[in-house]
Amino acid sequence: MARTIRTKRFCSGDRRRDRISELPDDLLVQILVLLPIVEAVRTCVLSHRWRHVWTRLPRLDFDDDEDAPDVLSFPELIAAAIVNYAADVHLPDVSVSLSYRYEFSEAVSIAASAFLAADRVLSTFDLFLFQDEEDELAVLQAPPLYMPCFPWVKELSFTFSGVNLWMPYICTFYRLTKMYIFGVRFTDEGWGLHDAVSWRCPCLQDLELHMIKGLEKVFLISQSLTSLRLFSLVDLERLLVVGANLRDMQVTRSFVHASEPTFMLLDVPKLEQLHWEDRCPDEVQRWSLPNQLSKLTVVEISFAPARFTRILQIFKSIQALSLEFSIAPESAEQKNLVENANISFFHELDLTVKKNEHSFGPTVLSLLNRNYWVRKLSLQITDDREDKSIIAPCASFCNCHKIKSGRDKKIKLDYLNWVTMKNFSGTEDEMNFLYSIVRNAKALHKVSVMFSMAVEPTEKFLQSLQKQSPSGCTIELNTI
């Protein structure tokens, strides 16, 4: 290289002359976008040249993390940035993420400022206000927050614990495809949400509601909705879903809090997957359900009598059933599940069983015996007890004693051809269970056992499995 430039930084005289201001707007914007938004906005006072440079920032991210300089008024900053943004271009995505604790009513006005962006064309709007609700009086006395209509937004995400949110009663969310609401409180029982989602969101596909208070009624009528997820809607009493195109639905810990009688109506003819981690409502009405569900996941909730097995009776046929529960031979719920319940027909069973002082084998074998049409079984035993060796003697009528092993009772497993056991730790309980399976499943052609951390299979175990399994069955032992 013939010439290299080595000059001292900021020499005196002409060298100090400002050249940066001569850069074209788009290059200045590339510099400003690297600064916290407050500092980018502040450059407007530098000179005439800089007056409007910031108004073309490609992102409006309002974030009060530690790097961000203090400002006199955050609501004014947000409002002014939105209002003064260049009028001849679309507003870019707006994101407000504040983790500093504001006075509750100030937080409400911050959100209201951000809502000024609502009628400008933008793609996503994301508001995250971390608030604790310790000061209950302040929460209750704070003014309600009125959400405006976002006619052009495609994705809307709103997190603000405790705020009394009112949904807009006019105007259409023409392009909205995703809506996520977390932590708010409704005081209209849920009618505003019903109205907006059902009548004024023609493209809405994904709806997710989390930790929301006051939603006693969730009535959703939507042609466009394909995915619905409800988590901890603590006041939920009545759920009505009419969704001609709904494919995927999840209900988690919502009905379980209700003290009043609960009700659910489903009109979802194209439903493919349902995740149910809740108490089954007192009354369930079915208008239209698919002939077969691809996947049903039912998770027992430990802290409340869940009646979770009733949800299994709603569908006629299921491709894959995933069940998660703890062994409790003494519970009427579980007795019903393994002995009486007339549950749906399913091909694949994915079981996650929480182990406790009972042995799990009898319960699982009884369940399989009852549903002898299962072709593929995947079983995972979890045990979060501190001392895993405790197996307390249970009552004499407990079904732990009913089936000690396959020798004691002939189990029908005529269709089972594939068994996977995960997290295998090699206890006697687990080994006896596997022996029973391989002895009784005549059509079995593959057994995979995945050992848990630091457990190695013994030669004796492998030989024993091979000896007892039907001819032609492959046995696969995997260690971590």
Place this chain on the structure above:
Amino acid sequence: MAAPESGDGNNGAARMVTLISSDNTRFEVEAAAASLSQTLQLTILDGGGGGGDGIPLPNVDSATLSKVLEYCIKHAPAAANGGAPNATAVDRAELERFDNEFVNIDQSVLYSLIMAAHNLEIEGLQSLVAKKVADMIKGKSPMEIRRTLGFPDPTPEEQAEMNAHMLEYGWAYE
């Protein structure tokens, strides 16, 4: 600096290309280094720049091009490794040291580099120089920024206008 020789890399040596600055100085560099520029990459892939032809760069003067190439030569090996997933911490530290030293330059050079990085579309250099200017602005009051960027002292009218804007934008300050 002129080196109009054959630049085909078939004999084992790396392929060379010739770049010609706006003031007609010729620079011969490895094609891999010049290819950090998205603009040049296309021409080079098409076989341009070899032999006596050279690629004219009418927007970049020789002082700036020499500086740009210094950057490209240093960064080419890491870029060839696809970013630097297998670069050692030592290599990364060395590049960082180089970058810091590299932008320790006069503002008019910085200006030319920003324009050149933009015209030649050299992504790494674009963010390096943008960050340099952002760091010159960050955490300063308007008057401090003006001084750092070398604005002339404000006329009384300009000062009055600034004060008015500061009042108007009072909420943006502490």
